[in-house]
Amino acid sequence: MTACSHAHTASVAAPMVLLVGHPNVGKSVLFHRLTGNYVTVSNYPGTTVDIARAPMKQHEAFWIMDTPGVLALPSRSDDEQATVRAILHENSAVIVQVGDAKNLRRTLSLTAVLVEFGLPMVLVLNMQDEAEARGIVTDVDALSSALGIAVIATVATDNVGMDALVTAIGCAAVPDRMLHYDAATEKKIIALMERMAVQETFSSPVAPRALALLALGEDPVILSMLDASDRCAEKTGGLPVKLIRERVMAADHWVSRFSSRKAQSSPQLAHRIGQWVVHPWYSLPILAIILSIVYLWVGVLGATTLVGLLEEDLFENRLTPMLTGWIEANIPFPFIVDLLVGPYGLWTMGMTYAIALILPIVTTFFLAFGFLEDSGYFSRLSVLANRVFTVMGLNGRAILPMILGLGCVTMATLTTRILHSPRERLIATFLLALAIPCSAQLGVVMGMLGKLPLWMTLVWMGVMLLILALSGFLAARLIPGKRIPLVTELPPMRVPMLANVIKKTSGRLRWYLVEVIPLFLMGTLLMFTLDRTGAMPAIIRAGEPLVTGWLGLPAEASAAFIMGFLRRDFGATGLFVMSDRLTPEQMLVGMITITLFIPCFASLMMMIKEHGMRVAMTMLAFIIPLAFLIGGGIHHALTWLPLLLSRVWV
Amino acid sequence: MSQGGKMQQPDLPLSLMPSGLVVAVTSMDEAIDDGQKELLASYGISPGRTIIIVQQKPMTVVMAEDMEVALEITVSRHVWVRKVLS
Numbered sequence: 241m242t243a244c245s246h247a248h249t250a251s252v253a254a255p256m257v258l259l260v261g262h263p264n265v266g267k268s269v270l271f272h273r274l275t276g277n278y279v280t281v282s283n284y285p286g287t288t289v290d291i292a293r294a295p296m297k298q299h300e301a302f303w304i305m306d307t308p309g310v311l312a313l314p315s316r317s318d319d320e321q322a323t324v325r326a327i328l329h330e331n332s333a334v335i336v337q338v339g340d341a342k343n344l345r346r347t348l349s350l351t352a353v354l355v356e357f358g359l360p361m362v363l364v365l366n367m368q369d370e371a372e373a374r375g376i377v378t379d380v381d382a383l384s385s386a387l388g389i390a391v392i393a394t395v396a397t398d399n400v401g402m403d404a405l406v407t408a409i410g411c412a413a414v415p416d417r418m419l420h421y422d423a424a425t426e427k428k429i430i431a432l433m434e435r436m437a438v439q440e441t442f443s444s445p446v447a448p449r450a451l452a453l454l455a456l457g458e459d460p461v462i463l464s465m466l467d468a469s470d471r472c473a474e475k476t477g478g479l480p481v482k483l484i485r486e487r488v489m490a491a492d493h494w495v496s497r498f499s500s501r502k503a504q505s506s507p508q509l510a511h512r513i514g515q516w517v518v519h520p521w522y523s524l525p526i527l528a529i530i531l532s533i534v535y536l537w538v539g540v541l542g543a544t545t546l547v548g549l550l551e552e553d554l555f556e557n558r559l560t561p562m563l564t565g566w567i568e569a570n571i572p573f574p575f576i577v578d579l580l581v582g583p584y585g586l587w588t589m590g591m592t593y594a595i596a597l598i599l600p601i602v603t604t605f606f607l608a609f610g611f612l613e614d615s616g617y618f619s620r621l622s623v624l625a626n627r628v629f630t631v632m633g634l635n636g637r638a639i640l641p642m643i644l645g646l647g648c649v650t651m652a653t654l655t656t657r658i659l660h661s662p663r664e665r666l667i668a669t670f671l672l673a674l675a676i677p678c679s680a681q682l683g684v685v686m687g688m689l690g691k692l693p694l695w696m697t698l699v700w701m702g703v704m705l706l707i708l709a710l711s712g713f714l715a716a717r718l719i720p721g722k723r724i725p726l727v728t729e730l731p732p733m734r735v736p737m738l739a740n741v742i743k744k745t746s747g748r749l750r751w752y753l754v755e756v757i758p759l760f761l762m763g764t765l766l767m768f769t770l771d772r773t774g775a776m777p778a779i780i781r782a783g784e785p786l787v788t789g790w791l792g793l794p795a796e797a798s799a800a801f802i803m804g805f806l807r808r809d810f811g812a813t814g815l816f817v818m819s820d821r822l823t824p825e826q827m828l829v830g831m832i833t834i835t836l837f838i839p840c841f842a843s844l845m846m847m848i849k850e851h852g853m854r855v856a857m858t859m860l861a862f863i864i865p866l867a868f869l870i871g872g873g874i875h876h877a878l879t880w881l882p883l884l885l886s887r888v889w890v
Numbered sequence: 891m892s893q894g895g896k897m898q899q900p901d902l903p904l905s906l907m908p909s910g911l912v913v914a915v916t917s918m919d920e921a922i923d924d925g926q927k928e929l930l931a932s933y934g935i936s937p938g939r940t941i942i943i944v945q946q947k948p949m950t951v952v953m954a955e956d957m958e959v960a961l962e963i964t965v966s967r968h969v970w971v972r973k974v975l976s
Contacts, residue, residue, distance in 0.1 A: 312932035342956045484931045520947040730958040
């Protein structure tokens with residue numbers, strides 16, 4: 241179809257093109273196609289919690305903005321409010337609504353709101369291939385004529401329809417209105433528009449009618465712009481639901497006009513798999529199989545085989561002796577030699593930890609993680625996890641930040657924004673900081689657990705889950721507020737795209753190398769300084785009652801905990817390299833303590849950013865003593881329980 | 891009650907209906923607040939709409955148009971539905 245064939249084509253005066261749409265419809269993939277910039281793309285709702293923007297590669301005058309998904313407008317959650325603010329306050333030239341081609345009714349019910357903004361618009365019906373596979377046919381030309389804007393069918397992942405979209409953006413038109421509300425509502429809209437016209441706070445470029453509609457729908461962004469008296473007046477019980485219903489009915493009418501469905505064959509395999517993974521009987525065995533495969537991939541291949549190849553064969557036997565020889569021969573200052581290749585040397589400790597020990601572990605972890613998130617499995621876990629999270633005052637939706645936390649706790653703390661209330665976000669952040677190990681730390685822990693008997697691995701997992709459940713249970717009772725029941729969409733299961741998984745993994749590895757190596761080097765420098773100034777032995781002595789007396793670990797383990805203050809995985813690696821000198825019981829106690837220990841510096845900063853200094857410090861004041869309390873408790877249980885049992889047995 | 895020779899189906903909570911059934915949503919209790927009603931409506935679950943029940947455990951999962959939606963039992967027991975006669 242010709243994208244620029246509409247009579248009332250608007251001249252584009254402003255440079256921002258906003259990608260707006262429901263969650264999980266492919267906005268971030270389109271953003272990548274239009275800008276060349278990559279933002280994390282995943283097969284679950286809520287991937288985009290922040291707004292990304294970049295120049296459009298095909299039209300340099302335009303910028304593209306990727307907004308968080310909206311379930312419906314008026315906005316209710318933080319990410320929906322971010323999208324409304326973007327439409328109101330950015331220099332919006334064009335709204336590109338990205339919709340799911342196989343769910344036209346839902347797409348058009350959002351279109352019914354977006355057309356009210358009076359901005360040039362393009363409607364993208366993405367995932368056209370999935371719609372076709374289900375026998376859904378939409379007459380895009382007729383729909384385009386009826387709306388007065390370009391409607392483009394795309395498969396963004398395969399780059400289908402992108403040329404037409406680029407053309408359409410360049411000559412986007414202002415759409416026609418899709419529906420008239422009932423007479424009483426229309427009267428309210430006009431009355432509110434008149435009142436808003438005299439208020440100075442409304443200086444948005446969008447149509448006043450859209451603002452009035454959102455205000456009647458009790459959109460918090462718009463209500464905050466209203467005068468106090470109007471704000472109370474517009475809190476009209478039941479009207480927001482009625483407005484949504486009217487839009488859905490209008491969308492129904494449009495769907496019956498422009499879309500049809502061929503007789504459907506038997507359900508697709510992906511659809512069946514999607515149902516099996518949440519099936520009451522099959523779901524848990526499937527989960528167990530997936531966890532076992534991840535363990536073999538990360539814990540055995542990554543943490544044992546690849547670490548062995550890199551650390552022993554490459555670093556210990558080749559690179560380090562070669563470098564040490566060269567440095568000792570060429571640098572006449574023992575202090576510098578020690579700083580570079582001594583026991584706390586920048587190479588022997590900092591680089592070896594970062595490259596030889598952790599890099600293979602995080603690489604295998606990120607690959608497994610990317611594969612699972614692309615498949616859509618994580619979203620379905622929310623159904624399985626709902627009951628568990630109910631105990632913690634949350635709902636199954638909280639599984640997403642928890643799983644993301646296994647990748648990076650810092651990013652996961654940001655992702656708690658997908659949860660619907662501040663209370664839920666607070667509880668989830670606390671649990672992330674306490675009991676969710678990040679990928680690097682988890683990999684190191686898996687590597688150590690691989691050396692222990694199976695029952696100890698089960699004890700470690702059991703303790704983590706118990707602490708998670710108990711802390712969540714207590715937090716849910718201490719933090720005031722109501723739990724929100726889970727109602728969520730389940731995106732279809734898809735075959736992961738290898739290119740997407742590799743792209744995501746390389747992006748994450750780049751982030752890892754940029755963030756971790758400087759921190760590891762700084763940490764090593766700190767350890768070197770403490771060692772050289774004689775502070776290290778003093779700290780080890782001071783920590784002895786706690787580390788040796790209470791936790792039952794060798795005194796040198798204090799150094800690992802100091803390292804853990806900088807990054808948890810740095811501390812875990814400190815214990816990992818000591819593992820030959822530790823008994824299995826000591827390794828277990830060390831792993832439990834370091835896993836529960838304080839979050840890394842970056843995630844602490846994120847906690848402060850999201851919840852403020854007071855809340856972050858309160859969490860730390862709880863987490864640090866708890867980590868040592870639990871670690872010591874396990875040590876004493878392991879020491880005394882066998883003795884007690886043997887006496888009872890005798 | 892008879893209607894055109896067919897028995898009128900009774901309204902029942904969604905959570906009590908068996909999997910595989912096609913049902914029409916008839917009403918929602920006051921226990922579901924306006925925010926949840928908005929959310930359900932945005933997923934295509936509101937009075938007058940037809941949905942397919944996919945499963946009931948561990949959560950109610952329905953197919954609303956071509957989207958699977960999971961609802962906690964605490965919500966689905968307050969959504970009243972009626973079996974659609976084929």
